[in-house]
Amino acid sequence: MINLPNSTKVCKQMPKDIFYKYLNFSDTLKKSFIDEIDCIIWMNQISPETMIISQGNEVAEIAVMEIVLKRQEINPNLLEILNREINQYAIFIVRYEEWGKILCCWKETEDNLKGDTCSQTNWMSYEDLILEVQGMDLDQVYENFLMQITGEKISIKNETRLKVILEKEEKLKKMGAGIQKMEAQMNSEIPFNRQLKLMNDLKMAKEEIQAIRTSKPEPVKTLQPETMELPLNNIETIHFILPNVVMKLQEE
Structure with missing residues (x-):
């Protein structure tokens, strides 16, 4: 089932004529x-302002949009244009009567060769669609959305997490070399009091290595704060999620 935090709910219907009048169709x-398309509804806004979660290195906020169809088909080019115009990462829930599927169109980035191609689930009962917030920051949440859609683990560029992992591995490597040196000293002829100190240092070093290997980042609390104050009128709502459309409106 689609199970997103109540604090992220927006549930605002976007004026349909704005899309086909001002977007590059x-x-x-x-x-x-x-x-x-019958209507487009901005269902959820997932961000540090709407729930207790950290901003990612790549993903600052995620919009969840529901597209209600008149028939059980949608032109993929429409989704690609909507995805490009939305000023944040987006997940699309496409619905026709009791049927639905979830799509994610890749954001075009410098090192992302996928461009704006879409990953999607099969059509299934709307009640059977799965979309849950999982992760300690928005990068992980988005990656887990991709996994829920594709069934495969797909990573987005995240230099911060990679740097932490590499630093951890380098520290373990140096500590391992230090332990080998202490074990070699233990086997040499040194004073008994020196051996006792080495034994204590060796024990502490092994315990520290074990702690580093088993350590995990502190999970994000699941408390739900109050819903953020979202714009009330249509123009402000569109400006928040479709800034390019508002620019075209202002030019008239």
């Missing part, structure tokens, strides 16, 4: 938009 795509 060809006549064919505009017709597809009108014929295929």
Whole structure:
């Protein structure tokens, strides 16, 4: 089931004509938009402002959008355009009557060769769709969304976590070399009091290595703060999630 924190709920319907009037739709795509899409609802906003979670190195906030269809099909080009225009990472829940599927269109980045291609689940009963917040920061939450959609572990660029892992491995390597040196000294002929000190140092070093190997980052608390104050009128709402559309409106 779709189980997202109550504090992240937005549930605002976006004015449909704004999309096909101001986004970069060809006549064919505009017709597809009108014929295929009944409405677009901004369902959830996942961010440090709406729940207790850390901002990621790559992902600052995630929008969950529900697209209600008139028939059980949607032109993938429509999703790619919507994904490019939304000013944050987005997850799309596509719904037709009691059926639904979840999609994620990749954000085009310098080192992401996937461009704006979409990953998606199969059509299934809407009640059987799975989407849950899992992770200690928004990078992990987004990666887990991808796993829930594709069934595969997909990582996004995250230099901070990689740096921590490499520093941890380097520290363990140095400590391992130090233990080998102490064990070699233990086997040499040295005064008894020196041997006692080495035995104590060796014991402490092994305990520290074990602690580092088994250590895990402190999990994020699951307390739910009050829902953030979201814009009330349509223009402010659109400006928050579709800033390029508002720029075109202001040019008129």
